[in-house]
Amino acid sequence: xxxxxxxxxxxxxxxxxxxxxxxxxxxxxxxxxxxxxxxxxxxxxxxxxxxxxxxxxxxxxxxxxxxxxxxxxxxxxxxxxxxxxxxxxxxxxxxxxxxxxxxxxxxxxxxxxxxxxxxxxxxxxxxxxxxxxxxxxxxxxxxxxxxxxxxxxxxxxxxxxxxxxxxxxxxxxxxxxxxxxxxxxxxxxxxxxxxxxxxxxxxxxxxxxxxxxxxxxxxxxxxxxxxxxxxxxxxxxxxxxxxxxxxxxxxxxxx
Amino acid sequence: xxxxxxxxxxxxxxxxxxxxxxxxxxxxxxxxxxxxxxxxxxxxxxxxxxxxxxxxxxxxxxxxxxxxxxxxxxxxxxxxxxxxxxxxxxxxxxxxxxxxxxxxxxxxxxxxxx
Numbered sequence: 009x010x011x012x013x014x015x016x017x018x019x020x021x022x023x024x025x026x027x028x029x030x031x032x033x034x035x036x037x038x039x040x041x042x043x044x045x046x047x048x049x050x051x052x053x054x055x056x057x058x059x060x061x062x063x064x065x066x067x068x069x070x071x072x073x074x075x076x077x078x079x080x081x082x083x084x085x086x087x088x089x090x091x092x093x094x095x096x097x098x099x100x101x102x103x104x105x106x107x108x109x110x111x112x113x114x115x116x117x118x119x120x121x122x123x124x125x126x127x128x129x130x131x132x133x134x135x136x137x138x139x140x141x142x143x144x145x146x147x148x149x150x151x152x153x154x155x156x157x158x159x160x161x162x163x164x165x166x167x168x169x170x171x172x173x174x175x176x177x178x179x180x181x182x183x184x185x186x187x188x189x190x191x192x193x194x195x196x197x198x199x200x201x202x203x204x205x206x207x208x209x210x211x212x213x214x215x216x217x218x219x220x221x222x223x224x225x226x227x228x229x230x231x232x233x234x235x236x237x238x239x240x241x242x243x244x245x246x247x248x249x250x251x252x253x254x255x256x257x258x259x260x261x262x263x
Numbered sequence: 264x265x266x267x268x269x270x271x272x273x274x275x276x277x278x279x280x281x282x283x284x285x286x287x288x289x290x291x292x293x294x295x296x297x298x299x300x301x302x303x304x305x306x307x308x309x310x311x312x313x314x315x316x317x318x319x320x321x322x323x324x325x326x327x328x329x330x331x332x333x334x335x336x337x338x339x340x341x342x343x344x345x346x347x348x349x350x351x352x353x354x355x356x357x358x359x360x361x362x363x364x365x366x367x368x369x370x371x372x373x374x375x376x377x
Contacts, residue, residue: 041342046359047283054290067341089340121277121338142277146286149279 032058033157036081037065038072038098039119040089048085048146056150069098076102076114083137083153084114090122092130099134115156117149123170124233138166190231190249197224199250202241267373269295269366272314274305275336284318287359292366316369318362322347332369334362348372 035052039045049062064075076084084102088095095118103113116136122128123141132139137156140149152166190198193214200210207225211218225237234240244250269292273285278301285297300308305319306326315331322333332348336357344357346365354361 040340041280041338043336043342043357043359043362044280044283047287048279050290050359051283051286055286119279142279144279146279146282 032061033083033153034061034063034079034081035083035085035153036063036072036075036079036114037085038067038069039065039085039087040067041087042067051146052150055146060150060153069094072098073101073105077105081114082157083117085117085119085149085153087119088122088131088134090127092127092134095134117152117156117166119149124230127233128169132165132167136165138168140166140168141170143170144168190228194224194228194231195249197221198228198240198244201225201237202244202250265374265377266294267370267377269316269370269373270312270314271295271297271316271318271366271369272300272305272309272312273297274300274302274308274317274319276302276320284362288362288366291359291363295366295370315373316366318365331372332365334365 037045037049039048045065045067049065052060052062063079063081066072066075072084072086075081086095086098099116105113115138116134117138117140118131118134118136119140119142120128120131121142122131128139138152140152148168152168155166196214197210200213205213207221208218211221214221225240228240229235232240232243234243271285271288273281273288275281275284281299285299288295288297296312298308298312298314302320305317306323309317309326309329313329316333317326317330318334318336320336320338322335327333327347332346335345335347337343337345341356344354344361346352346354346361348368
């Protein structure tokens with residue numbers, strides 16, 4: 009929160025109003041969804057107008073950087089995309105823009121719609137003051153704004169996430185992208201999938217039905233946050249649940 | 264002059280979106296009655312309150328038949344909406360103004376029917 013000032017220390021009615029106005033937390037909103045962005049800005053101004061002032065809103069990271077430099081907000085509420093690339097760039101530029109300045113730059117509150125543990129873990133590495141899932145309430149978001157501005161030292165992080173996603177992201181199963189959440193059989197099927205084997209071939213190799221293979225794959229995807237065979241294999245390799253050598257060994261076994 | 268109260272059921276996910284849209288409708292169209300529901304309680308709430316308009320991620324054929332106007336919102340890089348009131352229309356990057364226009368259109372229909 010920006011400091012208020014008073015020339016002579018007295019607070020008259022007008023000065024008091026001015027002081028209260030100055031004490032409002034200045035917020036910059038960056039979110040792709042126009043209807044939500046505009047609505048949230050209006051709701052913050054109406055319902056929490058005594059404490060919050062929305063000084064800018066945008067749907068692009070680039071504009072968020074420009075608005076942050078121009079308005080020097082106390083808090084940046086920012087939505088993240090799945091790759092996090094844009095969010096990382098935006099935060100980097102904003103933080104670089106503050107170098108040499110007496111101000112530490114805005115506290116950052118990340119808004120997300122994603123629930124998969126691996127992504128949540130990556131999101132939490134962005135160094136924000138709060139991570140709020142959009143399934144939370146606006147009241148919770150406002151509480152996060154308040155907490156972020158009161159926590160000058162940046163020692164606390166507010167997290168409001170769906171219970172299930174949070175449990176997965178902190179119990180270790182999300183730590184390596186979900187690999188530890190997979191059973192031995194599921195890893196086996198994923199390894200054979202990585203070889204490019206079709207479901208009926210996998211079924212034949214493991215002496216199970218094709219339906220069972222499909223069921224295992226359907227269980228694997230949400231556990232590791234994948235939406236396709238290719239993505240599942242990519243995650244497995246990235247997180248080293250198995251290696252290229254193991255895939256090749258499996259090929260050699262069959263040959 | 265016929266005065267009608269537009270009953271709007273907002274069941275869009277996630278909750279933050281529901282709250283924001285409902286707040287805006289209540290604020291800008293104070294004569295309307297706005298109720299929130301989750302997608303799981305949408306059907307039951309619709310049967311209870313008999314809305315004139317529904318805003319949701321997905322509106323079933325049964326519910327589409329029940330209301331004057333429905334707005335189905337699709338979330339991707341931006342929010343797009345399909346509005347059904349007899350003839351379907353798609354709006355790219357839907358705005359609050361589009362939402363209020365839908366409420367107004369529902370009201371006009373109700374006045375016309377009264």
